[in-house]
Structures are given as structure tokens and as C-alpha cells.
Amino acid sequence: MKSTQKKVSGAPIPTRIDGFRFAIKASLLQLNRLLKNMINPLPRSKTHADFPNGVLLSQSVSLLRYHDEKTSLTLIDGKIHNIRNAIKRLDGIVVRKGEVFSFWRYIGRLTKSKGYVLGRELREGCIIPAI
Numbered sequence: 001m002k003s004t005q006k007k008v009s010g011a012p013i014p015t016r017i018d019g020f021r022f023a024i025k026a027s028l029l030q031l032n033r034l035l036k037n038m039i040n041p042l043p044r045s046k047t048h049a050d051f052p053n054g055v056l057l058s059q060s061v062s063l064l065r066y067h068d069e070k071t072s073l074t075l076i077d078g079k080i081h082n083i084r085n086a087i088k089r090l091d092g093i094v095v096r097k098g099e100v101f102s103f104w105r106y107i108g109r110l111t112k113s114k115g116y117v118l119g120r121e122l123r124e125g126c127i128i129p130a131i
Contacts, residue, residue, distance in 0.1 A: 037105075075129055078119025082131070085115050 014022075064080045086107050095101040110116045110131050121130035 072120075072129075075118070075120035075127075078117045078129075079121075080119075082110065082116050082119050 064083065065076055089106050089108075090103075093101070093106065108114065112131065116131045118129050118131055120127050123130070
């Protein structure tokens, strides 16, 4: 049987049906995670105020803006704004041995109502504007 689906670089181009299947699968996985979290909620990590004598174990420093970038400065500024917004929600969280940390549980959905703006996102090797 000969395939009528077009190919790019040896990989088939996704169809609308493929996109629909993907959206359904992703929604079912999200619903499954929601139900698991409702049945067995993850314990919330404590903040550094609860551990005043804590020791800094790790720190990462990186540039957020490079002078030679060809990306729109508006998208870069949006990315920096969104990172700062997320940091406010994560600042001071202490994850102890054996605890589970869920980034998305603390951050939640990235929406305009939570103060997030259009910024650059790297998706599958491409820079796209996204919240």
C-alpha cells in the first residue's frame, strides 16, 4: 500500500487528524495527572522562612540578553519579564530530601491575567512568540 502523505526530510508532515489525536492524548494525560493530584496531593514545599539556617547548595547565573541576538528585542524583554514573574512564585522554596517539586504546580498556567506577556519561546528549534 502506497502512502499518500507528503514527507519532509524523511518524516511525514502531520495532518489535522494527527493534530487532533495529539490534542486528545495531551488532554487525557493532563486529566489523568489532575485526578492523581486530587487523590494524592503533592505536599507543598516549605519556604526559606521555615528554615532560617538553610545553606545555599546551588546557584545558576546566566545572561538573559545577548548583544548579538537577531531576535526581536520586544520578545526578549517579554521573556525576561516572564522569568522574573515566575521567580517571584518560586523564590524561597525549599525542597527537602524525598520531597517532590512540581514546577508547574507552583507556576500554574502562564496567562495574561497572572501578569505574563508575549515573549520568545524556543519550540522544536524555532523561536516563536508565546506567553
